[in-house]
Amino acid sequence: MKVNRRIFAIQSILGTAGFVAVDVTHAEASMLMESYPQASALGYRTDASKVDSSSFPKYVAGQKCGQCQLFRAREAGAAVGSCAIYPGKLVSAEGWCNAFVKQA
Structure with a gap:
């Protein structure tokens, strides 16, 4: 052409x-709420320090969404960003869910 x-x-x-x-x-x-079905199923918490490690043994203290490979923020150090697991929703950089994958 x-x-x-x-x-x-x-x-x-x-x-x-x-x-x-x-x-x-x-x-x-909009912000992802902990009460949303998918968030609840994956144990999403807006504050990673409130994760129940007995229910989610994969959680290690200090892990946060801001350190996850699936987290995308508009700028470095942003308080919120998008996540591939929760399309159309914003997640807290201080949050955590069971889909956490440490950045390489």
Whole structure:
């Protein structure tokens, strides 16, 4: 397919709109609540120090969402970020769940 200025302009506009839509979606994401079924099943806690280690023996003191491979924050040191396990929700960087995978 031959790319001319019109096609280039249209594709550029659509590409930019896609990036804007992703930012808007992230901005509108709501916080994950511990009471949500998936969060409850995985033992999610907004404060990792409150994890019941007898129910979740995988938990090691000091582990937090901010140290997990699945956690994505907009900027380093952010208090909240997104998680691949909970699409469309924001999780606390100080939280923890049983899906924790230590960053390499």
